[in-house]
Amino acid sequence: MLRKYLSSILLATALCTGTAYAGDVRFVVPPYSSETEPFFKEVERDFEAANPGINLVLEFTSWETLNQKLTTDIAAGSPPDLALIGTRSLTDYAAQGVAEPLDAHMTPAFKDVFIESFFSPSMIDGKLMGLPFAASARAMIVNTELFEKAGAKPPTTWDEFMGAARQISKLPGTYGFGLQGQGVEVDAYYFYALLSFGGRILKEDGMSALNSPEAIAAAQSYKQLIDDGATQPTPTSYGEAETFALFKQGKVGMVFTFPMLIPQIKKEAPNLKYEVLPIPVKTTSATYGITDTLMMFSGAKSKDEAWKVIEFLYQDKYRAAFDEREGLLPVTKAVAASDYYQKDPDMRAFTALLPVAHFAPLIPNFDQIADITVRALQRVYLGEETSEVALNRAATEIDVLRKK
Amino acid sequence: MSTALSHPPLLPLAGEGKVRGIFRMFRMSRAFWLILPGLLLTALVIGLPILILIWTAFHEVSRFGVLLSFNGFANFADVFADPLFYAALLRTIVWTAAVVLGTLLLSLPVALILNEDFAGRGFARLLILLPWSVSLTMTAVVWRWALNGQSGLFNHLLLQLGIIDTPIEWLGTAPLAFMVQIAIAILVSIPFTVTLLLGGLSSIAGDVYEAGAVDGATGWKSFRHITLPLLKPFVNIAIVLNVIYIFNSFPIIWVLTQGGPADGTDILVTYLYKLAFKFGQLGKASVVSLMMFAVLLVFTVVYAALQMRREET
Amino acid sequence: MGLFTRSRPIRSLLCWLLLAPLIALNLFPFAVMLSTALRPRDEIFINPQRWLPSRLAVENFSDMWTSVDYGTAVLNSLYVAVASVALVLLVGIPSAYALSRYDFRWKRKYQLFLLITQMVSPIVLALGLFRLFVWLGWIDSLDPVAIVVAAFNLAFSVMMLFNYFSTIPRDIEEAAWIDGASATASLIRIFLPLALPALSVTAMFTFVEVWNEFVITLTLVRSSEHFTLPLEVHALASNLYELKWHHIMAAVLVATLPVTALFMWLQRYLVGGMAAGAVK
Known part of the structure; x- marks a missing residue:
């Protein structure tokens, strides 16, 4: 009987293995509002349907605990693949060498999706360390x-x-x-x-x-x-x-x-x-103004799969849904040109302020x-x-x- | 029936009776095997982190937890140079003393009442113990909403009852917020304390009172000279356990104010958590952890010594 | 030994009156939960406030349930609680049995050690625990949470079990030994059934503690798919720009009511349990 106790404890200890599998893309998302979780869950469902074999794992955490979570994850040697962060924190991650430069992944066509000026806050030492995700x-x-x-x-x-x-x-x-x-x-x-x-x-x-x-x-x-x-x-x-x-x-x-x-x-x-x-x-x-950045970690286990998630996420359909539901300003050209942001007087009033915005x-x-x-x-x-x-x-x- | 004085203390340190039968020769090893699982579990889960904290405390640590270089007592110096540390320390003392004292002063009469024979006593006890079943985090979340200045139901209730005539911003200024937090902490500590004291009261046998009554001790006198002395060990246990729980209590302050406004409700645990998980100052945080551990250790040793002395007399 | 009066009706009234303020304060959070959880969204931030909503918005529960995948959190909480309780009993029963039945050299040291473990709180060790499980490569899983929580609850359980065990006369076991039963067999067949009330009370204690645990889970669990109920509620209440109190209170109710019901049913054993060492 005693031996049973002991062996079960030893067994439990022996079973301690990591939980991430190849093909998993771990994506840390801090919610903006109660719309955020449902939105990303839809993205998860659609993405997994379109990309069988890749499992998108969403990890929601509040903005208050976001940097705590990421720093501890990195310390744990298991950084997520992707994370949505306040652009102002990007320097910390880049300086510690944990942010993945994205230039190699970018195609001209993909680059053209964005409003050019939003890239500048994410350029560190001439390298693009993150993609603009939200702006306000x-x-x-x-x-x-x-x-x-x-x-x-x-x-x-x-x-x-x-x-x-x-x-x-x-x-x-x-x-x-x-x-x-x-x-x-x-x-x-x-x-x-x-x-x-x-x-x-x-x-x-x-x-x-x-x-x-x-x-x-x-x-x-x-x-x-x-x-x-x-x-x-x-x-x-x-x-x-x-x-x-x-x-x-x-x-x-x-x-x-x-x-x-x-x-x-x-x-x-x-x-x-x-x-x-x-x-x-x-x-x-x-x-x-505040901008938020989508970054990839240099220690990411599935970089190629993670990039697929990024490309998927920047389709107009999802960008428009995200910006409108969260009430954020567009960072992509197509959404900025959409009726919602062109004709809606409220949105135009906000967009008009972008030129004088300090970030x-x-x-x-x-x-x-x-x-x-x-x-x-x-x-x-x-x-x-x-x-x-x-x-x-x-x-x-x-x-x-x-x-x- | 044994006398009321014979109830065992929290963790009785007394020896056992005579050695019996053929178990004498196996006794040592059998007991060892029996306690081994518990020993292993606690030693690993509680001992190893302490070793890790000691190791970390003497190193410069990067934001991401990489140990950079041995830096002696630099982290200690950092902590001692931080005015926020002293403010949090002082507040922790106030917090612990106020909550423990308040809890005891309220729990004692409540336990005495619940020890009376009255209609619906079981139900009353259930209602008194109710907060025990709710997670501290959730209690704090509920109170945070209830204490909302403009739309909170607590202000609404007080307005309805005519106790106040304008809504109060309970969490807007640190002194008031801190008092509210102390009150909530007292509220959630009462069930456990009452339970402990009730246990003590129920162990005082009726014949002790009868004997007292013969000697003319009734009412207040019987309480003062019979109940209180017999209850004392339970009161001591209640004080000790509450001091530990309250000293370490995190969710109430964290959920309600996160130590704000202007760090005016920061106690050591919230200060520690911010250092470790918000600012990534892991070296400093390790030092604070160790200091808190040392305080608890001293407290434990003092308590154990008290227990042992009590048994010897 | 009546403190007040010998007339039972008057005494009853007096007792209830004296307890009323505290009882009201205890019930107040439940009233807040119910009142808020059943409101339509546009009746949350109102002023003047009121207790009764214009209609019962029961859809809050289903909306909340689906929008944050609350079922997963319920299952996670159950998993951690059951695993932890099992571990505490598995490890705690032998310890308590040893303490109540055997005299051994390290007895006092072990008791002191248990006392220390009880005095240390998770928050003091949070950073160390995190680094430990990072080192083990075992982060963001519910199993380490269950193990750690069990360890922190062990001392209290051993103490409670020990108090009960000491009340069980050893003659009964000895009688079984004389009848030729092995020590292990007598432990399982004779002793444990006698200790069943103690075991269930201890199990309940641990269950409630684990169900409500916050700091360890906050430190060791990263992804929302592993959130337990307190973590999920905390996350809901930390939304930056919009607090859906009607959803949060619905979530709190769902997490609280089952445990409260369990607690109501079992609380009568509490007082007896903690005093058990004293009677007889």
Whole structure:
């Protein structure tokens, strides 16, 4: 009997073998919304039907745990074949030599599918390390009904924006501006103001520019809105989902967002009257954008099969479905030329901002830098520190990382 | 019936009775074979990771977990130079003390009430123990939604009851969020603690009270002089186990605030998890793991020593 | 030994009144789950909030079930729980038996060792565990999760079993030995049937613990096809831009109700079980 125990334990230990088989393509996907999983599952089904013998294994993980998962997978010596990542993380992977250059796989015809300019963020040392997968430039969405009620005019300048926010807040149970103060993109939400004030995320020399007068003034103007009661109370408990929910409820006049909110509004608040406008201008017409990249790992076990998945995924049919369902901007020419993006006024308003969009800088340790930035901003929003103190310290902390 | 004092401690360290029969000669080896599977399982699963952590702690580690070079105590120095570490440490102490104390103060009366004979006692006990059956992660997820400032049902309930007149943003500021998290942690720790204490109470034989009553000890007096001393070993066990569970408790804070806003609810475990799996600072994370392990080890040894002393007297 | 009064009806009322606030707080999350899981999508982020939806949106369950492949998560959770419970009993019974029946040199050391394993939490070892299983090349599978979870639950189970075993008079086994049964046979035929209540309580404990386990699974499991229920719910609640609370609460309900039902049925053994060492 005892021997049985022991042998079963030994057997269990002996059976520890890997789970990946040749012909499997492991693809890590962080979901954008609840549409993401169903979309990729359809792709999986269609792909496997069209390519018998290749098994597409989807691994969904949240954006928050994405880099954790990938780094640990790589550490485990079993990187996935493909992954969808924030372009800003690509440098980290490329620098560690785990990203596969894609130039050898690209055919001219396939290259022609893309809007050329989206390649540049993924070019590292002259090599293409990833393919543009999703792009979003942010804009302002306003609730026109609330503006009418408050007798305010949708703003174009930052001062008008501040005024309108205060004016709308005078309506009962309503807040002028939905300010996101919690979650992954608190920094992004601040960068709109920062860029509009003429500030930069990094200086020319690559050091943090958060301690610049523009950056401090931008944070100060958000804090001013909080103090004036022109934002929802306690923004630090509002992540993007909660902030957007306020807008869908018709409780805030203005939010900064990307096109993803539009399909959600149409589904959940079909009667809401809204308009898409550029980010209000302080000194500079600008917006913040984010691109996501599809990368292949150099340690991938089935590179050729993985490339088949890529080609399959970039067919117009799937690209159009993905962009429209997620509310993202097109990265391929055919989808950009489609009726949805050409005729739809909302989408055109977003696409019009692409030329002035600043994208996240491609620097290592971005996760940690974002964490430092978010902490400083939350301290400002909570009134624990002045924007000057908080941002100066954040800049110092970031510079330590930048010098590493 | 044995006296109430004879109940065994958590892991009794007492020896056994007389050696009997032909089993004397096999005793050693048989016992060894019997405990071997358990020993192997725990030694491998719990011992090996510790060795790995020690090894990692003294190396420079790349973001992707490759050990680069031996770097002595550099990771330790990094941790000790990090103000976030000290803040998390301090908060961990507050967190552990507040939750354990709160749990005990609430569990004791609840256990005493449940030990009474009253109509529907079984059902009441079931309702008290209910949170035990729900995963901490899911409890935290439910509370995160319930505590939503504008649309959460908790604010709605308090408004309905007239307890508050404007919605409260429970998770927006760190001090309040931390208090809410402590309250939730107390809530989910009560079932286990009550169960332990009930076990202790049920072991106090009725004749002890009868004897006490003869001597004039009833009500509060009987509680103070009979129940409490007899319950003490169970209270001690409850304190020790809760300190361990709470010190290590991760899901409540992680799901509700991830240590935010502005790192104001970070405790050591959330700090550790961010270091290890968000920022990829594996060397530093190993050091923090080891320090937490050392704290737990000291605690265990102190506890074991207490147990042994208690048995000798 | 009535703490309050000798009149049973008044005492009952008093007891219930005193327990009411805590009971209400315990039931509150269940009310939140039910109320939210049965709402139509556009009645989630509303203000003022209300408890009852305009209609019962039972389709939330099927929508959620298909959109995230929830059945797989249920099966994964079952697999890990059953495997872990089996392993804990398989390894825990001999240990507890040895502790309750034999005197051996390393007894105290073994007990101390078990105590230490009980004090260490998965989160402290998460990084080390991950690196261990990476080294073994055994990552992203449910089997290591079951083994690790079993190891972390062993000490508590051994303690519970030990407490029970100590209450079983050894005369019974000795009588069997005298009748010529081997020690192993008497263990299986005489001892274990007597210990059956203890075994089921211990099994239940472990089952609930494993069913609810989060940190180890989060660390060792990578792909969503191996997600257990807590991981799946966590993933649903970490969607960045849109939180479908009606789906999340439906998922929580599905994961919680069976275990809660099991727990309700078995909880009466808990108190007896933990105190078993004390009675007799």
